[in-house]
Amino acid sequence: MRRTARETEASNRTLNRRTLMLGGAMGAMIAVLGARMRYLQVDQADEFKLLAEENRINIRLIPPERGIIMDRNGKVIAGNEQNYRVVITREAAGDVDLVMRRLATIIPMTAEEMQASIDAVKAVRAFVPVTVAERLSWEDFSKVAVNAPALPGVVPEVGQSRRYPLDTDFAHVVGYVGPVSEKDLEGLENPDPLLRIPKFQIGKIGVEKWMEDTLRGHAGTKRIEVNSAGRVMRELERQEGQPGSDIRLTIDADIQNFAQARLGEESAAVVVIDVTNGDIICCASSPSFDPNLFVRGISHAEYKLLTENDHRPLANKTVSGAYPPGSTFKMVTALAALEAGVVNADTKVSCPGYIEFGGRRFHCWKRSGHGTVRLARSLAESCDVYFYEIAQKVGIDKIAEMGRKLGLGHKFELPMSAVTEGNMPDKAWKLTRHKQEWRIGDTINASIGQGYVLTSPLQLAVMTARIASGRAVAPRLVRMIDNQELPVAEAPPLEVSPEYLAAVRSGMHEVVNGEHGTAKSSRIVDPTMVMAGKTGTSQVRNISKAEREAGVISNDDLPWNRRDHALFVGFAPYDAPRYAVAVVVEHGGGGSTAAAPIARDVILRAMSDGLPSLDAYPASQRGRIETMLKELPLRDPVTGRPQDKTAT
């Protein structure tokens, strides 16, 4: 088909017209696209820039290094140790099962642990590192590093974890750290964002808990760039946080260790206070436990062992234990009576072995009676009748007032868990608490530290320190924060006549050093370290009439948990008091036999540089003491490890 030139012209015209139309339409579309570009990239740029930033920037916290807790001389009680661990990343490992099997041949790992790790690795996103082994020894850690080529995706890492090198010695005082629980977060108005970090460790009990804010420090932050899957690409900016403050306690770790060892497996507590400034030098409770177990994650069996032990190793008996003070309370009664003027040091009381009030007979511990007793002898021989007599003259309210002056019934603000208030009863207390009138029998019981009176070993030590110093010494546990000495105000004088205090101290001197003193066998013969004190034996059971008629049953014949508590409070040196000590041995029997010897050893240790000198002990006891001291499971002063007794 041949076309004419005109026809071709016409068709070309149409073609050109349509092409122009097409070009116009295309141009219009391109203009629309350009306008849209302008709208998105110029008009809305700021909004989208913000969105892009939000997309890519994450802020992560850098946990600060926790403050170290030291003893008064700088010995580390709670430190941070390098935690050698191994992490594995799935995407880098490839065959996780194979790599884990290889890893298990290099480092100790049970089949269950291996399977648990494999499951954990597979449960997270491929690029998330998972810790498969922690707290490796340096040897195992090096082995992993050396074998790295055969272990793709496995990275040896160094982290930090809390460690208590003196383990059992400070378990009760310092406590331990553990991961933040929901309970910890409850009640916090605006919790530190650090607490939201998985597995972040905070103090759970003891100084670790009560000085958490000081120890924790402040988090640093780093701004990191993440990709769409949340993988960290790089760090953009880092703001270092502030490490926690280091704390120095007032406790001397060596004395603490001696005390802990000396208490042995007894269910007992000993507190030593520096009477000049209130520093708690030693605060030992036994039996103890290893706080490192809790940091690591204690096993069910281990925990059960601790909770089911009838010696209650988890309890801090020094501040939480509330015991009837027994005869150690007699100084309070005596001072109240002296201060009230109802007696003086020379007032004579006759002790026939009992006293009758309102038709009820109250016995002295010595059935045969003490005969004529003055203050000094009443303390030295712990005559109960003397105190029955003077107590009912002075009345409970004055006794309670004196008790409070000496620190009883008061909760001291110390950074320890479960510090007890104890109980210093008076008439008003009984009325509110028991809705009953105070009776004379109650006063008589209270006069010898029985009945409603409850005290903690710490309170007894404070009481003794106050009697010894004549000042209202307050206990303190923290000596320095970040190497800055905390100021210690001089304690105000006790509102008790120095003359009466001297009389009571003299009586306490007789207790230990007198011919008939109850703690005569625990005397210190070194004239520069002479100890004064008071024994106490407090009943934990009611003596039935039948028992009374059958005569006093020897403690040795009773089951352990029904035996009397043995107590002793004391101070030394007598002339210039420096240390006050309080010992409670739960169900230990008599204060003179079970508690006083411990108190002597510990206070001697506090006054000595190193183990107490045998010269301080009466000559007849030196052989026995020497053996005892030698066998104490003390820590090696250098390594901090308990000495291996079997090797020597």
Place this chain on the structure above:
Amino acid sequence: MSFLEYRVKQAPTGLRKVLYLNWPLVILVTAVASVGFLMLYSIAGGNLDTWARPQMERFGVGMVLMFIVALTPIWFWRSMSGVAYAVAFLLLIVVELFGTVGMGAQRWIDLGFIRLQPSEMMKFTLVMLLAVYYDWLDPKLVSRPLYVLIPVVMIVAPTVLVLMQPNLGTSLMLILAGATVMFVAGVSLWYFGAVLALGVSAIVGVFTLRGTPWQFLHDYQYKRIDTFLDPSADPLGAGYNIIQAKIALGSGGWSGKGFMQGTQSRLNFLPEKHTDFIFTTLAEEFGFVGAFSLLALYALIIGFCLVAAFQNRDRFSALLIIGVAANFFFYIAVNLSMVMGMAPVVGVPLPLLSYGGSAMMVLLVGFGLVQSAHVHRPR
């Protein structure tokens, strides 16, 4: 038969043809492709071997093909049109029966050395056949119903096969390019009006039949439309692509974040950033200036094509050039509309920039046809 036959002797011969090539077009195409290499290098995080080098190699092969096609007389290609269309059509059927499934759709035949995508081949063979058809047809008859029906069948038959793969993007491109050739050839505007009306009612039908056994589209295609209409309804699912693409574009601002500094693409927030969404990386790193410059380069390429069509008094050649240019244009328009949130996400690459070998080569062969038509135009 055609006007061409009278002036053949005046066409340049031998190597002199090279001098008569439409060189501005060659340079523009190379420039745009180079922008693509740059972006692929950037997206790979500064790695040449990931995407940029293979793309450059394919571009090199494609350019050689382009020159071979360009130096071969246009009348040879004209005579091959029917055969090429038939082969592409047959391959579409083969692919439908035995094709390899990739990306949820049957799209290519794996020949070992190359993955043949018959739908790509069909893009230009369809245009060629339509150009031959309208060159042959008496211009007075173009609007007769029978003569309108014939090209419609030529377009619809392969489109249906491509749609069955299913490849919505490419089938859309076939229809648009085919319709453009028909439009330029002078088919009455009434037909286009009618089709438009029909299209509108079809869209209504598509949506009213949704959820019934007679629904036209796949569920994922419906979902794409949904997310296009409201991306924020599913920000982490299907709407994610659109939202992140818009963030990338918008955060680029006036001058961009700088080469290799695009956070959206480098941090993987962008989907398919080296293929369909490559423009977002460009816009993020070079900002409005860069993005608009690319748009201008594209506009120039289309402009040069249209001018070449004007210059060419051979009806076949002019229609062929317009067909190729239209194809090129629609790819750009649909892709950019998609990444800028103006159209639903349909799998359409950005020509010369998106990573992908066979699309690049087919496009360069298409430009080779344009050049051949230009070199051998009647003078």
